[in-house]
Amino acid sequence: MRILLLLLCCGSAFSQTYSFLTPASKKVPSDVYYDYLENIQDSLGNGAAGEAYKATLRYNEDGKAITQAYTDSLIRLGGGYTTLLFKDTIANSFTYVLHKRTPEETAKEQEYWTNYYKEDTSNRSKLKNMVLDELTLIDMEGNTYTLESLKGKTIVIDFWFVRCAACIEEMPELSSLKEKYKGKDVAWFGVTFDPKDKVAHFFEKPRDFNFTIVPDSRHITDRFGIKFYPTTLVIDGSGKIVYVTDRDDFKNPIKKLRKAIDGTLKNK
Structure with a gap:
């Protein structure tokens, strides 16, 4: 990942x-x-x-x-x-x-990215242990999922978009992980800001990604302040965010994601 x-x-x-x-x-x-x-x-x-x-x-x-x-x-x-x-x-x-x-353009861009990283670090810190009071996800078929309808389930949300090479690269790993939890109270969502037609076109080719796809969700990515992709959240059965992908952690992210999911299931 x-x-x-x-x-x-x-x-x-x-x-x-x-x-x-x-x-x-x-x-x-x-x-x-x-x-x-x-x-x-x-x-x-x-x-x-x-x-x-x-x-x-x-x-x-x-x-x-x-x-x-x-x-x-x-x-x-x-x-x-x-x-x-x-x-x-x-x-x-x-x-x-x-x-x-120009030197001025370079300085301005460096300042921009310094602030961008700081904002992202601060946002990830705020997300961890945040308790959600509302969440509505609408999939490609128009089915609606809410925090209330998913109450008691562990929710995994992967934020991605169709032109994100890293997102596409991790899809098979995430799909394999989902299979390991078949029969468990875990709901899996792939949330993207891309419009439904673009997402549908993306999946015209075979894709190893078995999550429930939620398109047209710029409002959700903005709500969670997502700046880097892919980013994955784990929300426990009470609506608390217990895991957020570490931006710069490239070692065993799937292992850490699995540990977070297991932790939510042990508490049930």
């Missing part, structure tokens, strides 16, 4: 435009591009998204065409390089620009 940082709320303060881009080019987040690639893949079949990705134009800030390999090499070496993504809203095409951050 690995932890992946979710880069959703960190928007670059960079706002410069480039003369070599079309007037219709607007800076966009990476999700817009990924949706574009997925649509191409769905429309044209295997390999189409890869070809579209290779065909995406890339420039340095002087307007010189560069390769993906060159871009990756500079970013790996450090030095404050990043990429900015622009979409031509008329041609529906995308362009990457290799941008070197």
Whole structure:
């Protein structure tokens, strides 16, 4: 199980435009591009998204065409390089620009992430031993689960999203863990902020994830202050959160999760 940082709320303060881009080019987040690639893949079949990705134009800030390999090499070496993504809203095409951050941009980003980590550490501490007074989960079929309907059960909630590689990687382990508790009073939920249609599309391919899937749940991820994915919670039969994934703990997380679940069952 690995932890992946979710880069959703960190928007670059960079706002410069480039003369070599079309007037219709607007800076966009990476999700817009990924949706574009997925649509191409769905429309044209295997390999189409890869070809579209290779065909995406890339420039340095002087307007010189560069390769993906060159871009990756500079970013790996450090030095404050990043990429900015622009979409031509008329041609529906995308362009990457290799941008070197200014000292001011670097300082601002470092300050942002320092605060982000502090907030996450504080939030995890607050979550542990918190007693919930209400919880409502609605699955893909429209079935509703509440704290009242689940009363007495141990609740395992895994927060994930469809583009989270670490989330997908841990799914088989979590599914195997669930099988070990078959017949026990444990309810298993995979909660995501992704909309139902995107989640349904994700599961069109075989996925080893046997949790009850709860889509369209940004309000729940926000309520629990989830900043890193995957994050797993264990809630005991009285509604108390007894386990929260340690953000930087990469050793035996499944073993610790199982220990937390066992602890709730022993108290029954």
